[in-house]
Amino acid sequence: MTIKDSEGSYSPSYCIDWNTDDEMEVFGxxxxxxxxxxxxxxxxxxxxxxxxxxxxxxxxxxxxxxxxxxxxxxxxxxxxxxxxxxxxxxxxxxxxxxxxxxxxxxxxxxxxxMGYAFEDASTAIDKYGPKAEISDLADFISASQLEKEIDSLQDLTKIKHVASVDTHCSSIQTSDQPYLHVSKKVKLHGFGVPNEVSQVISRELPSEVADKPYFYFENVALAPKGVWNNISRFLFEIEPEFVDSKYFCAAMRKRGYIHNLPIHNRSPVLPIPPLTIREAFPSTEKWWPSWDKRTKLNCLLTGTAPGTVTDRLRKTLEKFDDEPPQNVQENVLQEIKKWNLVWVGKNKLAPLEPDEYEMLLGFPKDHTRGGGITRTDRYKSLGNAFQVDTVSYHLSVLKDRFPNGINVLSLFSGIGGAEVALDRLGIMLKNVVSVEIAEVNRNIIHCWWEQTNQKGNLIEVEDVQKVSSNQLRQWITKFGGFDLIIGGSPCNNFSGSNRVSRHGLEGKQSSLFFEYYRILEAVIEMQKNDPQGNNKVQ
Structure with a gap:
């Protein structure tokens, strides 16, 4: 995508603010x-x-x-x-x-x-200086990789997006911070987020996906080099929309989305969730030290800090009557950010509870609780889930288009982030085919469906690789076609925290993206002459 300024010149469309703390999967x-x-x-x-x-x-x-x-x-x-x-x-x-x-x-x-190239690591150290935290250095390297990725996407000849300039893009070097490198001050807000002025005018989509069915694909923003370029090529050369969920909740979560949804007249789902740590956890303010400047949590992951970590931090802080020395503060803060710890007492830190994960991710209270699911399973399932408020914002454009309900093919459903997002928007779920490999997650979706008194039909399928053309044809015939194909394939081989098998689309888990593409292409082909699919994407 390109953006045109007042003089008619073009520049990258995304302004990405890499000058913040971020998820472990981003900074490795x-x-x-x-x-x-x-x-x-x-x-x-x-x-x-x-x-x-x-x-x-x-x-x-x-x-x-x-x-x-x-x-x-x-x-x-x-x-x-x-x-x-x-x-x-x-x-x-x-x-x-x-x-x-x-x-x-x-x-x-x-x-x-950790797996970074020697040259990239050397450049990061030169830019940030010898006192930088490992997380900041790794974040800088990953940011540089994504900027190159975005630049390479400009060469996709079939992408014809037009937008106006984002005046926030700049390069800053402050004299009082000689080691602080601020690359292009780019904000991960895609085509716009709530309370931010969006200047995107329009985008043109390839003709084969300018009509229904709508589709929506999600995965981690900072995938290995070339991954988003390849995903974009398969998904009709539509450019990704990169968004950080910090604009929607109190936790960061950088994600890329490729979709053919309309991009105008979006609206946030209500009520608006807490947007800062203090708003989300007001009881922590009493114990929060002045030297912990965090306002947002890092990405919510699939694991949590063991008791040995918080105990060690408590013992370290108890050695000092007043504020600990700067060096100790920096070391403690690195651990705090790494594990997403919050202050629950004097010198006392604790990891987030599963129900706090649910709140931050936009799920109903106790969504993952009970029914035989363990705390470990809850953290794992929630760590891999959609941030519902973010997804709801993107899907909000469908509310007026489907006043009588929607037919959804939900691939890699997880704990039902897409279904919850549509339900929170007030869009009736007429027919949902939910494809999810994990029995724990299927049970969560099934329980939610019953507890929320859904009136439509839920069809549960275990393995995406076993979804056949015959099944798709039967569902399309039975439902009159799918209105939305939504999902995010596993990110195991994408995320920066995976330094063992970060193989991109060639990885065993993340290669399941091709199942998403196979099924999407088959549905589009089967429905291309469907008279019900005549709502033009705007």
Missing amino acids: VPSSYSQEESYEQSVAESSTRSLNAKHANMIRNFVGMGFSRETVIRAINENGGDDEEEIMDTLLTLTAEKPSTEENDEILSILVD
């Missing part, structure tokens, strides 16, 4: 202790003569607080004992004295171990 911070455990193993192998198993556990704890393994080993050796308080004091002293060249080498090593 592991969602478990796998990386810390690899550190511990390396330390144990290189330090067997001087450190026993007890010290190895201590190393793991301090590394988890953000100190380097080399510095922790040195602090333990210098103290020659097991006094954690003395070791902490030594760590603070050593960290303050550490030469920047040594820091650069260590950070560079960590970024390369």
